[in-house]
Amino acid sequence: MRIKNYPVTVHSVKDLADSYRRITFHSPEAVEALEGFPTEWVRIWVPELGSAGGKIVQRGYTVTGLRKELNEFDLEFVLHDIPGAAGEWAKTVDPGFELEISLTPARPKIPAKCRHLVLAGDLTALSAINSWLGYADELEAEKITVLLEDAHGSSLGFPQQEHEKVTSWKWIEPTPVLGTALAGELDRILQGEPDAFVWGAGEKDLVKRLRTVIKAHELPREAYFTQFYWIFGKAFA
Ligand SMILES: Cc1cc2nc3c(=O)[nH]c(=O)nc-3n(C[C@H](O)[C@H](O)[C@H](O)COP(=O)(O)OP(=O)(O)OC[C@H]3O[C@@H](n4cnc5c(N)ncnc54)[C@H](O)[C@@H]3O)c2cc1C
Structure with a gap:
């Protein structure tokens, strides 16, 4: 079946942090068409890097700030140094730009018995983590832990959704091997936590390290969900 594209117009651009x-x-x-469930994401179609011929490519971004009454929604972009089609587009785009997006209706499921939701990732997962927290009232989980590996730390104004179920939000300083510090922290959290649900996303190797920890703790298949969001040194087509 052909996936439907939707026309969207850039309304405004705001720098939230470095x-x-x-x-x-x-x-x-x-x-x-957007539903507003946690981690809901869209594919945006942006000009291919260096393409003069009008070729476009798609990249995934997480919906945040869905405002149905205004017909608006937000996407938040990590403006990474190594050039990529979406990153460069986001660095230079002005209000009024028209493009297309398509939707990916993959709604996450958490078993009712999971009382502790653990959200782990890098900066590309921040919107998704905030989307979980915006939905926290409707979750059966009693407590939520956020683990974010990023060199910026929390001090620079990154959006951080608050909720009383969040018992710990940790910004973790990366070590030279991506995801090692995050995986170590996840390992510590999962000790003696039989009812945890782990959601994890970010760079591919970082996510693989999370999966190793999840496997070591023998979490049942329905008690975790992880997804690669980008690949170090490679375009994520
Ligand atoms: C379901 C899903 C949801 C996502 N949500 C978000 C989101 O809300 N916000 C967000 O910023 N990203 C999000 N991402 C990640 C984003 O799609 C990727 O980072 C994507 O690779 C960016 O595309 P690009 O064209 O800028 O770079 P690409 O052309 O894919 O890559 C070019 C180069 O840039 C590097 N690169 C790509 N991303 C990063 C990065 N974040 N940091 C450092 N280097 C990078 C690559 O390794 C490569 O060397 C999401 C991805 C998925 C699959």
């Missing part, structure tokens, strides 16, 4: 930018989009059609 190399972290929120772009607000306007689109009655897309907003009507």
Whole structure:
């Protein structure tokens, strides 16, 4: 079946922190189709890097700040140094730019018995983590732990959704091997936690390290979900 594309227009651009930018989009059609569940993401179609011929490519971004009444939603972009189509587009785009997005309706499921939700990832997972926290009232989990590996730390104004179920939000300083510090922290959290649900996303090797810890703790298949969001040194087509 052909995936439907929706026209969207860039409404505004705002820098929230160092190399972290929120772009607000306007689109009655897309907003009507978006559901607002945790981690909901879209594929955006942006000009291919260096392409003069109008070729476009797609990249995944997480929906945050869905405002149905205004026909608006936000995406937040890590403005990474190594050039990529989406990152460069986000660095230079102005309000009024028109593009298309498509939707990916993959809703995560958490078993009712999971009382402790552990959200782990890098900066690309921040929007998804905030989307979980925006939905926390409706989750059966009694407590939520956030583990974010990023060199910026928390002091620079990154958006951090608050909720009373969040018992710990840790910004973890990376070590030279991506994801090692994060995986170590996850290992510590999972000691003696039989009812945890782990959600993890970010760079591929970082996510693999999370999976190794999850496996070592023998979490049942329904008690975790992990996803690669980007690959170090490679375009994520
Ligand atoms: C479901 C899903 C949801 C996502 N949500 C978000 C989101 O909300 N916000 C967000 O910023 N990203 C998000 N991502 C990740 C984003 O799609 C990737 O980072 C993507 O590779 C960026 O595309 P690009 O065209 O800028 O770079 P690419 O062309 O894919 O890559 C070019 C180069 O840039 C490097 N690179 C790519 N991303 C990063 C990065 N974050 N840091 C450092 N180097 C990088 C690559 O390793 C490569 O060397 C999500 C991905 C998925 C699959």
